[in-house]
Amino acid sequence: MLTDLISSLPPWGLVEAQMFNGLQQGMLLALISAGLTIIYGTLGVLNLTHGALYTLGAYAGYVAYQATGSFLTAIAAGALCTLLVGLVLERGIIRYYYNRPDEDQIIVTFGLGIIIVEAIRSYFGGMSRNMPAPDWGQGASQLGFLQYPFPLYKIETIAISAIVLLIFYLVLYRTRLGLVVRAGIEDSGMVSLLGVNVFRAFFVVFAIGAMAAGLAGVINAPITAPTPDGGEKFLVYSFVVVVLGGVGSFPGAVVGGLLAGQIMTLTSLFYPSLSEVMLYVAMALILIFRPRGLFGQAGRT
């Protein structure tokens, strides 16, 4: 019986490949979700522009790449562009909504997301743009232990995402700003009582969160060709990750993202059409058994 079960499993090489895919997608999700959860945790705003910012990053990177031919410049462009747009959004509109009910905040960020996506569509049209992988990302490798060669660029994406997440971590846990953010997530009023201008911190938090989404967009562009509507599904995935990992928790976003990646890719080994559905099933399970998420604090739902 057991041997029958084992032999009905897919070959190890495939499983391995999918786990790597899961790792790559998971890292990407972790990056996007980290941005979303920090914004939600500190500012209390559910940022529905997050998907649009992902797309914006991808297109900004594309434009930079067309102009300079350098992939690294593309990454920088994607990050910078979304950082600036994030700053403008927060200062220009979102901060006026801090005292309005949650639903209003959701709706206005949703509207802003439409504007960004439609502006991109107006300018670039609806067809996908081709962003080739950089020269140092061509080809595939077995990394010395894999059964099948795995696309080199995907491996590099894992590395780049990991580095960005590491920087995020260092900023959060080793810098003044990070200290302010972590304290602000818990009790922004007390942070203010200690002489720190929380509003300025809010604005930086929003911008950094936005940048994370944009970076994810440009990094992923060679893997999934950018289209104006491409960011939307990442928006939804990042919600699921935030629910899984817990609101306002950076470790939650990382673990949740990695978990989500694996859930999707491993499910596709057995039931390809159900891969995304399993993600939502996982979300439903967490909601039933541990509504605050894996790392979340009770009372925030």
Added chain:
Amino acid sequence: MTATAEQTSTRSTSSKKHGWGHLAVEAAVLAGLLAAPFVLPLISMSMDVMTRSLIWGLFGLGFAILFGFTGLLSLGQAAFYGAGGFLASYLLTNGIIEQTLLALLIGTLAACVLGLAIGLLVERSKGIYFAMITLAFGEMFYHLDYSTLSGYTGGENGLAGVPVPLIGSYTIETSLGMYYFVAVLFFLGYLLARRVVASPVGRMMMAVRDNEERAKATGNATHLYKLVAIVLSAAYGGLAGGLLGIFQNYMPPEAFAFESSAQLLIQTVIGGAGVLLGPLVGASVWLYLHDLLQFNLGLGQSWKLILGVIFVLLITFLPSGLLGEARRLIHWLRARGPADEADDNEAASTVVADAGSWPVDEPTPEYGPVILEARGVSKHFGGLAANSNIDFSVREFELRAVIGPNGAGKSTFFKMMAGVMPPSEGTVHFDGNNITGKGVTRVCQMGMSTSFQINELFDRLTVRENLMIPCLAKARGRFRLDMIRRAERVPELDARIAETLELVNLSHRADTPVSHLAYGEKRRLEIGLALATRPKLLLLDEPLAGMSPEERQNTVRLIKSLRAGRTVIVVEHDMDAVFELADNISVLVEGKILVEGPPDEIRSHPKVQEAYLGGVDA
């Protein structure tokens, strides 16, 4: 962007004085629907846009109930739209069912079942979490449609060949006929929605939107009302989806996409979520402008960008939507005049009117048996014991005050008595029943009500409408699915509300919105909400909080007048008031009861003084 007091107050006053007002509105809507195909083409609105707007308007009736009236923002309504639509289309296309109305009914019911399932998962959340989760579920269904169930739904191709409507032996083949078919269904849906909103269930939904915790505390199982709102919105969505398939002879997979939920939201916000016709108006505007911008003005792909900008401007400056803001304007215009004078004289009149209204001295009543008893009650938070092993009992008709220095654990104790918080150990018995851990709603239904230190009122409703909430709970129990009758027609409701208004001296302010009340009046309403369920035991948490000296005097008199025929427990810091009111005083210190007794004993008790003043050098 949600229903306001002005809207609802007009509805209730008009039902009394202008009963025909309702019928006039409905007749006007019907007339508008009938006339539209002849009038709207004059501004070059096509029949296509009109019929589509009606379909979106129907979808929106349910969404207005969910979001505008119950306050729940769902971003996943597409799941119901798609489910109802695809099921109906599938049945019709494959000839399984030939009668269109039957197929639509089945689709709608299926959507309801789906709504119930999702509703059970999300009923206990709200706000941001609710939005996130509904969005995720909506997407889940989109994926199911595209992949797993694509055998039935046609996957990315959708379901083509949905036949024209067959009703009895008549088919509808013209676009005008189609328009009227949809218009009739819309109108029927509209009538139903109006009934629901005017029903007790509708009142509960608005109470949930304004202050869910208070709605619970006055004896209502709010999560069940939320569930009803979700299922209703699913029903309207499912019906609209079915109509979409029939209208287009084709059921598109995009029905399940986030796009649909998003478009619904946009249209509703444009027209106004707090108005049932808001989504219809919003859809007409959106679709009309879409055609205008994209084709007539040749802007091509950029139409949505422009509409997006308009949308953001609208939310920022006209948050109640076009119809919502129009309604507010009308109310504002109407409200200028006589009502203002009443506002100016508020402060004076309340004090003067109060002075003579209540009997001043009451003989101490005979006490009944023990009505509330806490035995060995403790509460721990982590390692901290807020309350330790408290035994506390109050006899019927007693007026007991609970006092204690700061940090004594009074608010924890109070919450446990009121049923807001379960004890870590021990039991609480009320009127012979064990109420430990039963929760505020059940405790209220059993006859114990609480009034809070900070006003917990239904801010967007009038005084009368506020009192309706506990009175409906008393008349109907914690939950009842009465969506068709008018709330005002619930037996004895008027009498009960009038009685309560008398008791707290707010009869003259019955139809005033809460936002226009003076602070003292709000406090009286606060107590009124607790009184309205005719409790045997009334718990008052710092009823004098934040009051001026005259207001304090008036409130003390009020409490004295209220104690007749009931038991009252008061937590207070105002010692003058405590000594004037209380038959007996319990002193809580460091989480335990230090001493209990009549005022004179307590006053001169050395340990009490010590507890308050800190005793000997620390």
Added chain:
Amino acid sequence: MSLLHVEKLNSYYGDSHILFDIDITVERNEVVALLGRNGAGKSTTLKSIAGAVKPRSGSVRLNDHEMCGHPAFEVARRGLQLVPEERRIFGALTVEENLKLAAFSADDAEPLGKIYELFPRLEERRRSGGRTLSGGEQQMLAIARALIRKPDIILLDEPFEGLAPVIVQNLMQVCERIAAEGQTIVVVEQNVYAALKFSHRAYILNNGHMVYEGTPADLKAQPDILHQYLGV
């Protein structure tokens, strides 16, 4: 010129009128006690001065700068530090991180060493998460966070509440020491005798009104005032 001069302060909680025309003056190096039963408005007074609650009217002059209605971080930067009743320690941060955060925005911060000297227990627990601290340790940290900013004036809201007598004694000693070193303090305390022991002057609040001002000696000589406003 007084260090802190509050005049005709009115604060509301929603539309609940909590403070009625409060006047308070605090001179440099003074320790002033704010007494009254709970519900009297003592906490609200401190919060209104510190900017945690926005008063509806009145004047709050700190070092002759008008601060009424200014956001909390501005008031903190001007040299006033509130130690709130709930302590509000950042549970997710360590003891040392809590202190460092407080020290950031101070132009001239006390070195960590000096703080640890005052509170050796905190040094032992420097790497522990805020969540793991006992009540007494949390209170120490809350006071330490305020002191590290070298504020001109500290507002202590019920610092001894809910703590074991031994710990209260310990904290009292710290308070007496910093007072002796010249720290200006306003303390809200329900333990009247403890408060009177180390303060120079006292105000009594009742139902949101200021009803008495005097020295501890004055008060002790008028036990009926004590009983009327503070006792039962």
